[in-house]
Amino acid sequence: MVVIRGATTIPCDTKEEIRRAVSELLEQIESRNSLKREEVVSLVFSSTSDIHSYYPAKAAREAGFVSCSLFSAQEPDIDGGLPLCIRCMLFVEKNIMPSHVYLRGARGLRRDLSGKLNIAIDGPAGSGKSTVARRLAEDLHILYLDTGAMYRACALKVLEEGLDPNDEAAIVALMRDVKLDVVYEGGVQRTLLDGRDVSAEIRTNEVSMASSTVSKHASVRLHLVEKQREIAGRMSCVLDGRDIGTFVLPDADFKFFLTASPDVRARRRYDELTAKGMQVNFERLKEEIIRRDEQDMTRALAPLRQAEDAVLIDTSDMTIEEVVQAVKRAMQEKI
Numbered sequence: 001m002v003v004i005r006g007a008t009t010i011p012c013d014t015k016e017e018i019r020r021a022v023s024e025l026l027e028q029i030e031s032r033n034s035l036k037r038e039e040v041v042s043l044v045f046s047s048t049s050d051i052h053s054y055y056p057a058k059a060a061r062e063a064g065f066v067s068c069s070l071f072s073a074q075e076p077d078i079d080g081g082l083p084l085c086i087r088c089m090l091f092v093e094k095n096i097m098p099s100h101v102y103l104r105g106a107r108g109l110r111r112d113l114s115g116k117l118n119i120a121i122d123g124p125a126g127s128g129k130s131t132v133a134r135r136l137a138e139d140l141h142i143l144y145l146d147t148g149a150m151y152r153a154c155a156l157k158v159l160e161e162g163l164d165p166n167d168e169a170a171i172v173a174l175m176r177d178v179k180l181d182v183v184y185e186g187g188v189q190r191t192l193l194d195g196r197d198v199s200a201e202i203r204t205n206e207v208s209m210a211s212s213t214v215s216k217h218a219s220v221r222l223h224l225v226e227k228q229r230e231i232a233g234r235m236s237c238v239l240d241g242r243d244i245g246t247f248v249l250p251d252a253d254f255k256f257f258l259t260a261s262p263d264v265r266a267r268r269r270y271d272e273l274t275a276k277g278m279q280v281n282f283e284r285l286k287e288e289i290i291r292r293d294e295q296d297m298t299r300a301l302a303p304l305r306q307a308e309d310a311v312l313i314d315t316s317d318m319t320i321e322e323v324v325q326a327v328k329r330a331m332q333e334k335i
Ligand code: DC
Pocket: 125, 147, 148, 149, 151, 152, 208, 211, 212, 215, 240, 241, 242, 243, 244, 292, 296
């Protein structure tokens, strides 16, 4: 059994408006969840106390929901609550990931579900941003775009060609002939270099440092930022990086900046790399992380920096679950 939620508003309290709003809401819920009428077991409505003209459940019966049980109730009057609002819950006999539907004025209740949504998560290496971004994207059923992977793929190519990551002119020429793509398989981002899946190869320490160096070059950044903006313009996504809130998407709906102490960040990277069987020296790793922060924070174009309107979260003493909850709470407060 799955529960699908929905809400909408009416412009004025009349029988016609209630019937129109209920039928529109149920149609949208059915089509977005590919529902058949017989799969709906129960349908429960509530409406705000300023709605008196008609029962939403009766409107649903008239809209063709004849074989499920129906119920309507009135909500208490809540100060500052959305006026003229009808909410519903459909209990459905189907094994699906429910797509909740919020229409008209009720969209404001769930900006995470209605319309396109871009969430920017920036921060230094090891701050937890990629794990949090991935979790959030999963929970909200939207895409996770790891922008660091793009700079890493570019750095991998530079290293493979034996070029100096500081040589901007050579890298620009190289990038002109390289096809860099991100694709999604089962919700997981795969980074492709000329069609070759390099998702694992780009995670080495050598590539980490080189990616920070190639990302200093304005021509490299502008090329990749254009791709990032194009993806974010088409669909809802959580993007993580260094400059998402300040440069890539200054108008993102939600912005977060995650930090943690260098020790904690180095420890996280150490655990991550050793779990993959890589040999790493903790002290060297910490030095590299500090050097990379320095390079990312001092470059001329779009350096690593907290956007003025980003929510700052120090994750040093927090579990991933706690950070995800803090991010969701901050989003809810902003809505
Ligand atoms: O997030 P990461 O460690 O995978 O990023 C690798 C490098 O790429 C990082 O040190 C700087 C660069 N980068 C960037 O400049 N801007 C981004 N939006 C993402 C990454």
